[in-house]
Amino acid sequence: MTDVDEPDHVAVYVDPVCPFAWLALRWLREVARQRPLALDVRRMSLAVLNGEDPVAPERGEDSAWRPVRVGARLVAARGDDAWATFVAAFGTRFHDEGLRGRDRVLREVCEELADADLDAAGLYAAADVTDLDDDVRARHDEGMAPVGLDVGTPTLHVTTARGPVAFFGPVLEAVPRGQAALDAFDGAILLAGTPGFTELKRTRSGEIDFS
Numbered sequence: 001m002t003d004v005d006e007p008d009h010v011a012v013y014v015d016p017v018c019p020f021a022w023l024a025l026r027w028l029r030e031v032a033r034q035r036p037l038a039l040d041v042r043r044m045s046l047a048v049l050n051g052e053d054p055v056a057p058e059r060g061e062d063s064a065w066r067p068v069r070v071g072a073r074l075v076a077a078r079g080d081d082a083w084a085t086f087v088a089a090f091g092t093r094f095h096d097e098g099l100r101g102r103d104r105v106l107r108e109v110c111e112e113l114a115d116a117d118l119d120a121a122g123l124y125a126a127a128d129v130t131d132l133d134d135d136v137r138a139r140h141d142e143g144m145a146p147v148g149l150d151v152g153t154p155t156l157h158v159t160t161a162r163g164p165v166a167f168f169g170p171v172l173e174a175v176p177r178g179q180a181a182l183d184a185f186d187g188a189i190l191l192a193g194t195p196g197f198t199e200l201k202r203t204r205s206g207e208i209d210f211s
Contacts, residue, residue, distance in 0.1 A: 009159040013044035013143030016067050016090040023172045024154035030181040041084035043139035044153045054133050061103035066127035072136050073126035077118050096210045167192040174209035
């Protein structure tokens with residue numbers, strides 16, 4: 001990929017409970033560590049994607065609505081950058097450290113991110129409040145609009161000199177490092193930007209490496 005084509009901005013749409021979104025985010029951070037790449041972490045919701053009823057009790061503490069609502073509350077209080085902070089705190093515990101029980105993880109994250117203006121109890125309570133659900137849906141729709149509604153997370157919006165490129169994926173089972181991360185990035189952008197390209201896929205092994 002030439003310097004002229006090289007992307008300078010990527011927005012990645014992430015639901016914090018998705019392991020593949022978390023691995024993609026870590027991969028993009030590895031790319032940004034080696035190149036001048038502006039990386040924005042934006043909101044996507046598996047609850048919206050899967051049509052989960054926002055008030056149905058059967059999912060309880062495992063409802064996919066709960067983490068994104070807490071993140072939305074943080075964003076409302078502190079601005080868009082707070083989503084990346086929330087995803088990092090949740091993902092490190094839930095995915096990298098393997099801490100189980102979404103509610104337990106959520107409580108710990110609320111304790112970590114609380115401050116004088118937004119205490120842990122108030123932040124945690126947002127998990128079961130629906131007042132920001134329309135905002136969650138709007139941010140989700142923003143991410144899905146260029147790629148279609150039959151895909152999920154991670155979704156990338158990439159800015160290049162030749163114009164915007166958007167696609168679902170890549171779905172990774174481990175984080176590429178060093179030159180491998182750059183090669184994967186360049187290949188993904190090149191292929192996704194090819195006129196007429198739609199899909200490249202193979203069956204997952206079922207083994208995810210968060211190291």
